[in-house]
Amino acid sequence: MIVELGHFALVVALGLAIVQSTLPMLGAQRHDLTLMRLANTTALAQFGCVTIAFAALTWAYVSSDFSVVNVYQNSHDAKPLIYKISGVWGNHEGSLVLWVWILALCGAAVAWWGRNLPLPFKARSLAVQGLIGVAFLLFLLLTSNPFERLDPAPLEGQGLNPILQDPGLAFHPPMLYLGYVGLSVTFAFAMAALIEGRVDASWARWVRPWTLAAWVALTAGIALGSWWAYYTLGWGGWWFWDPVENASFMPWLAATALLHSAIVVEKRDTLKAWTILLAIVAFSLSLLGTFLVRSGVLTSVHAFAVDPDRGSFILYMLILAIGGALALFAWRAPLMQPGGAFAPVSREGGLLLNNLLLATATATVLLGTLYPLALEVVGGGKISVGPPFYNATFVPLMLPLLIAVPIGAMLAWKRGSVVAALGRLKVAMAATLITAILTFTLLDAASLGAAFGFALAAWLVFGALDDLRAKIGLFQLPLPRAWQRLKGLPASAFAVSIAHAGLGVMITGMIATSVLQSERILAMQPGDTTTIGSYDVRLASVGEVEGPNWIAVRAVFETTRNGSPVADIVSEKRFYPVEGQSTTQVGLDTSFWRDLYFVLGDQTPEGAWAVRLYVNPLAAWLWWGVGIMSFGGLVSLFDRRLRVGAPTTATAHRGGSAEPEPDGPGARASA
Amino acid sequence: MRFRKRQRLVVIGLATLLLGGAAALILTALEDTIAFFISPTEVAAGELQPGRNFRVGGLVVDGSIERLSDGTVRFALTDTAHEVPVVYAGILPDLFREGQGIVAQGTLDDGMVFRASEILAKHDENYMPKEVADALKQAGYWQHDGEEPAGETQ
Structure with missing residues (x-):
């Protein structure tokens, strides 16, 4: 009933x-x-x-x-x-x-x-x-x-499917969908604006909280999925450039671009048509993601069931929605009044560069995801586009973007100067240089690439902190004055620094796990000892255990370092009799500096067990970084101004002007 | 207004530069990094130069799995017409077993042994990777459509 x-x-x-x-x-x-x-x-x-x-x-x-x-x-x-x-x-x-x-x-x-x-x-x-x-x-x-x-x-x-019976994966779809579908609001706002033929600062102000909320959810959703892949698949990695991962990553990239371009619309009343287009693209990519995952064109864990009717239904829906939206855009976008002009080197210019790079990066991911499908349709053979492709295309596009982040955030609106911005980032530059030298000299696996990567991450973190410091005039103004300014700073100013610093923390984790990971594959008898990195690992026992709906082989690894115990790490191979399937439970010990990541494999004829041991340095930083980034989004979401209906000037909340404000003149001009 | 014109020019110039750069990156990457999917028959025909990265899919031959004491695994993949010997150092996926359709990615060495860097098996015992189903179809063995949903095969 x-x-x-x-x-x-x-x-x-x-x-x-x-x-x-x-x-x-x-x-x-x-x-x-x-x-x-x-x-x-x-x-x-x-x-x-x-x-x-x-x-x-x-x-x-x-x-x-x-x-x-x-x-x-x-x-x-x-x-x-x-x-x-x-x-x-x-x-x-x-x-x-x-x-x-x-x-x-x-x-x-x-x-x-x-x-x-x-x-x-x-x-x-x-x-x-x-x-x-x-x-x-x-x-x-x-x-x-x-x-x-x-x-x-x-x-x-x-x-x-037992692989779905996992806490991380229980919440991955709702978060991800909250992000996907949250972008539908932005899309609907863009459509309404196109129909009315009007986009202004207040439109941007309505759109931003929705984009932010969707972005935060999408970030968390992708991170949950990635985290799940990290600790359940047992491959030692956290991102595989699988088409299904890309399907969720593309809307994220577009939403990130949208977040930044909406700022320009709000503050400077320009880039309007572009922002509308981004809103359309972001939701279209959400729909495309839904299509790719739900239609079963991609063979993957996510393609639960495959039914051609469903695929063609979503495909038609996709064509109608995207085609209709783009047609409306082509018809109505010319009505948008061009807004304030700006010099190429300016905050607007910086945000535009961010948008161009993110859009191009999205395009490379889209191409890498759809190219194998397209090639197969035209009979060009079957190929797989994997991590090497994205390392050769996506990563080089991200590098200039990441280098530009602290500089762009320091540029003045309307007309800025890179030299002046760098001049205010002296502390960050010094800290970055020190990081580069330290990583290059101290790390065993020292390479120029690794040093550059860590320096880049440090540049983001210190640049974000320096930005905040410059805004309140710390070390330049008397302390009580700086404290006054700190209290007067809007939430969004903190949000920018938090999110950009989080990005830096995340990249630190990404680079450390990619460049400094140590891995050992070997067969161990119970009682055997081995070493990985600076750790001694003893396979203490292998036995059977029983769970609520599974039975498992459980291995306990006693891990010591210089003779003192670190952790007893438990790895399992679980078998689910109902579904007739088995899953891997990675033995994981997380600390500030590293993850110990042990996987139990099959038994060899001699009674030994195949095991795969990893030390993933700074792995937790990746997830913390994502958390900090999302937290930055949340902070921005609670900015008082976003909840006030009428547009207010960008200068209204600023403190004194003892030093030139990064966004003083331009913001005043737009008010 | 000249200022606006110059602004537009700079934006267009920058965008063109970026797209051109990205296109160049993509084209070189597609040349070097993608892995073609081939069947054991094509491997046996000797169409592939050793050292190049590709994917081969097929069924794990019954009785061919050999676990060595150093943790590496040897087995053979077949599309029922030809077999390819595979060596893999690593933990096998949970669903790896004899008769199972799997995809191996890696390179062919000089001795025509496939050195896999990655083994993919579907997380569902009823599910046949599409590439494997196609390879089997080509070899004239597989009758069903390779995309049968798990729930409806009961």
Whole structure:
């Protein structure tokens, strides 16, 4: 009964979405208040309906109702509760319900919190959101009904792919979808702006919190997925340039570019058409990601089920959405008034360079992801594009961007000077140089490349701190004065420094794990000892253990360093009898300086065990860096100005002007 | 307004430079870094020069898995027409077993032994990597479509 109610709620939601996508749009054209206000009501009601459907499906999972095909195929009575719940989105149909639920959530959030939006703009935005909802609800109901019944109902389910039964992966899809779908709001705002033919500072101010929230969620979602791959696949790495990873990375790159260009629109009223285009591109890439993962064109863990009907449905939807949006853009973008002019060397110029580099980098990832598919379609043979491709294309494009970050953040609006910016970054430059020299001389595996990489990371971290220092005039003004300025600084100023410093921390971890990783593959008998790096490792025992729905071979590695114990590291090979599959549990010991990462393999005929031992230096820095970066996004999200409806001048919140303000003159000119 | 014109020129110049640079990077990278997928039959035909990176897919030959005491593994891959000997030093994927369809990436050495740097097996025992299914089809063995969803084969 509850299951049928869920199905029924989805159908009602579709009806509401159809109303939401048409009548408010009509109302906005005709200045009909009643019709425009309908957008609010339908958005909230649609959210209510999809919530009922989502809850119904969750209930079916939790109560192990195997008369529902979806539950039968993806769940099992013996599964722990958390994986019964996460199993809801651990499959094609359920993950789409989650997608639609988050979409409805975003629509409801715009309806609820968007009180400062002008009514016609809000009505049009929600109508576009409704249209996306119609497409996905149709897709769900026509090709992927999660509530299909099975008669007679089986006694037991087939279980969930054990590799998905993991805490990191339980939250990876919701975070990722929050990011993907959050970008739909930005997209809807861009569409509404195009229809109205007007983009101004307040538009940028409405768009930024949504982009920020989506970006934070996307960052966290990608990091969770990457972290999961790191500790479950047992390959010692955290990013494999797998097409499915790329599918989530491309919207992230576009959203990052969008975040930065929206600042220019807000502060300087320029780059408007470009920002709108980025908003379209970012959400289009989210849709493309959904298509790549859900259609099964990519053979991967994520392609749960493959059905050509579904693939072509999403493909048509993709073509309609992207084609329609770009056509609207081509038609309406010329209406945008060009804004303030700026010199190539200026804050705007810096942000534009950021955008150009990120956009080009996105294009290389897109090409690397789609090229094998395209080549196969035209009969050019089967190829795989792997890490070497991206190391040769993506990485060189990122280097100038990363070098430019601290300088760009220091440039004045409208017309700046690189020399002046560098002059204010003396402390950062000195710290960077010291890092380069230290890493080059101290590291055993010293190479110019590694020293350069660490110097680059240090440049980002110290540059971000120096930026903050310069803003408050620390070491230049008397301390109480600097303290005054610190307190007066808007949250967004902290956010920039936090996010850029986080980027630096993350890159430190990336470079350390890539360049300084040590690895050993060998066969060990219980009792054998070996060394890796400065650690002595003894395979203390290998035995069998039993979990709630698995049995495992468990190896305990006693690790010591210079005779003093470090950790007993436990690695497992688990076997899930229900699903007939096994998984690897990496033995992991994380500290500030390194991860010890031990993988247990198969038994050799002589009774020894194949083991793979890694020392990953500074591995944790990678995840901390991502955390710091996301935290920066959150801080910016809570900037007071973003929640105030009317645009305020950029100078209003600035402290005194004892030294030239980085963004003083330009901001004043735009006010 | 001259200022605006110059601004536009700089932006366009910069964008062209970047796209040109990126295109050059991509073209050289595509030349050097991509790995072609081939079948054991093509390996046996000697069409490939040793040292080049590529992917080979097939079924793990029954009884061919040999675990050496130093942790490396030897086995043979087949598309039912020809076999390729493979050596791999590393931990095998959880789903690696005899008769399983897998993909190995690596290089061919002078002795025509495939030295794999990476072994890929699908995380689902019913699932056949698409490349392997195609290679088997070409060798005239595989009857089904290689893309059968796990849940519906019961």
